[in-house]
Amino acid sequence: MSKLNLIPLPTSVVEHHGFTAVPEAFSVSSFTPLGTWLNRALEDWLDARIQAVPANQSGGEEGWLRITEDAALQEGAYTLAVNPTGIAIEAASSAGIINAAQTLRQLVGTRGFSTAPRRGTGVELPNVTITDEPNFSFRGVHLDVSRHFMPLDELLRFIDLAAAHKLNALHLHLTDDQGWRMDIPAFPRLRDVSSWRSDTMAVYTEDGRFMTGRPHGGCYSIQELRDAVAYARERGVTIIPEIDLPGHSVAAIAAYPQLGVDAPDVQVWTGWGVNDCILDPSDYTLDFFRTVLDTVMDVFDAPIIHIGGDEVPYERWHASDTVRQRAAELGLESVELLHGWFLGQLAAHVEARGRRAGVWHEAVSPTMPQTAVVNAWGGLDTVVHSLSAGYDTTISCCSHLYLDYRENDDPREPSGCSPLLSTEKLYNFEPLEPRVLAAAQAGGAAITGIQAQVWTEYLDTREIRDYNTYPRLSAFAELAWSRDRDYADFVERLEDGHLDRLAAAGVDFRPLAGPHAWQERPDIAAKAGR
Structure with missing residues (x-):
């Protein structure tokens, strides 16, 4: 295995003798413009100072950094060679160039991750030839900003760190029962009412008695989200927005009660779990969310627009004469089938604008269009079920890919979330079991990729979010990218270099031996009964 401490591990690394000193100034020849950020x-x-970046150069003098096109390479793949004549990169597109640049960033060392660039000290790079390509084409991370809002600067930092690990998608969970995080000008009460809650549960209990005593909220402006989209795009990351429907909608119903079923006096929810207050599948509700989704699609350029569909309780639909009548008029045998029908109406609206709808696996039903892309978040059984039903599916299993879970059962672990997920268990996940591949073939569906989830019910500060995310997201990045993996070697590369990179970036990661004293939260541990 390579000792360059690269994460994720490249397909092939050949180390040559010696180092190459980077000149103080150099030119770049490239088959495509590199863009302001990458320059x-x-x-x-x-x-160094880059003197010129000529695009579509053919003939003439080559730059010290040479980027050439190889259309035969897989999307995202690249070769990177460093030797005394300069740096040579081959890629099929900008995605491969960005991935090569992120590898180059790691070769530089901690200075490549420092928040304050160091000047005038010079850089030496190891002479090396790297050939690399991704295992999964879609390598996503889901981030919940609804339960705990992240200011824009933290969101951008999260994107940059994900990009540094060659992840190429951010699934942004913008709405839920506990908060609405995107301004929709047509419905200002979503910003003024739905984005704030009066209190927050510290740990999960059935009666919710352990509260923080602090209101919480926040809402991104349209311009902030446009800025985030542009920031991510420059780094090769696509932001997939999620508006969660028809469950997990208490915050929206609090601002516009006519959206709900039997919901005359609803407040933005302060607890965790599943609330039975869900949307009324009425024409008014559909028109409301068509307008919402139009705004979302005007801001986000992702090919997938996620509309949720998870954890939908049907009690209020069963109890409502109006909802039962709606199902009967549509020729549906039960109100449960309104779930897929409702999402299908909005999926059609999304598709009319040239996008695809994304849903969680509970939305799979006879009334849910097969054009939707499914995130199967249960065990691999849910992946098999979704693929067998003919839905393109992203593997998002909670058993191995939920980073809000605690690393182990040590009472010093600071998260209030109960399930356990060790870094080693995540790293050694083998999602492409024969039954998964067989289900894809039988259903005529594609395994679109793999995605880790950062839910934030219990991750209420930047520090605890860092702690739960890293280095497990580093392990996930290698799972998503690298075909040949060895956990002991991965840990060695963490200890010998990558944790230093994270520290240089200001990441409050979890030490491999367990939390520092200042990372413990004994008050949370006591409330959780540990």
Whole structure:
């Protein structure tokens, strides 16, 4: 295995003798423009001035950094060679160039991750030839900003760190029972009412008696989200927005009660879990969310627009004469089938604008269009079920890919979330079991990729979010990218270099031996009964 401490591990690394000193200034020849961010980033990482970046250059003098097109390479794949004549990158598109640049960033060392670029110290790179390609084409991370809002600067930092690990999608969970995080100008009460709650549960209990005593909220402006989309796009990351429907909608119903079923006096929810207050599948509700989704699609350029569909309780639908009549008029045998029908109406609206709808696996039903992309978040059984039913599916299993879970059962672990997920268990996950591949073939569906989830019910500060996310997201990145993996080697690369990179970036990661004293939260542990 390579000792360059690269994460995720490349397909092939051949180390040559010696190092190459990066000149103080150099030119770049590239088959495609590199863009403002990548030019500036290379200057910061390599401590150099880039003199010119000619696009579509053919013939003439080559740059010290040479980027050439190889259309035969897989999307996202690249080769990277460093030797005394310069740096040579081959890629099929900008995705491969960005991935190569992120590898180069790691070769630079901690200075490539420092928040304050160092100038005038010079950079030496190891002479090396790297050939690399991703295992999964879609390598996503889901981030819940609904339960705990993240200011824009933290969101951008999260994107940059994900991109540094060659992840290429951010599934942004913008709405839930506990908060609505996107301004919709047509419905200002979503910003003014739905984005704030009066209190927050510290740990999960059935009666919710352990509260923080603090209101919580926040809402991104349209411009902030446009900025985030552009920031992510430059780094090769697509932001997939989620508006969660028809369950997990208490916050929206609190602002517009006519959206709900039997919901005259609803407040933005302060607890966790599943609330039985759900949307009325009426024409008014559909028109409301068509307008919402139009705004979402105007801001986000993702090919997938996620509309949720998870954890939908049907009690209020069963109890409502109006909802039962709605199902009967549509020729549906039960109100449960309104679930897929309702989402299908909005999926059709999304598709009319050239996008695809994303849903969680509970939305799979006879009334849910097979054009939707499914995130199967249960065990692999839910992946098999979704694929067998003919839905393209992203593997998102809670058993191995939920980063809000605690690393182990040590009472010092600071998260209030009860399930356990060790870094080793995540790393050694083998999602492409024969039954999964067989289900895809039988259903004529595609395994679109793999996605880790960062839910934030119990992750209420930047520090605890860092702690739960890293280095497990580093392990996930290698699971998503690298075909040949060895956990002991991964840990060695963490200890010998990658944790230092994270520290240079200011990440409050979980030490491999357990939390520092200042990372413990004994008050949370006591409330959780540990």
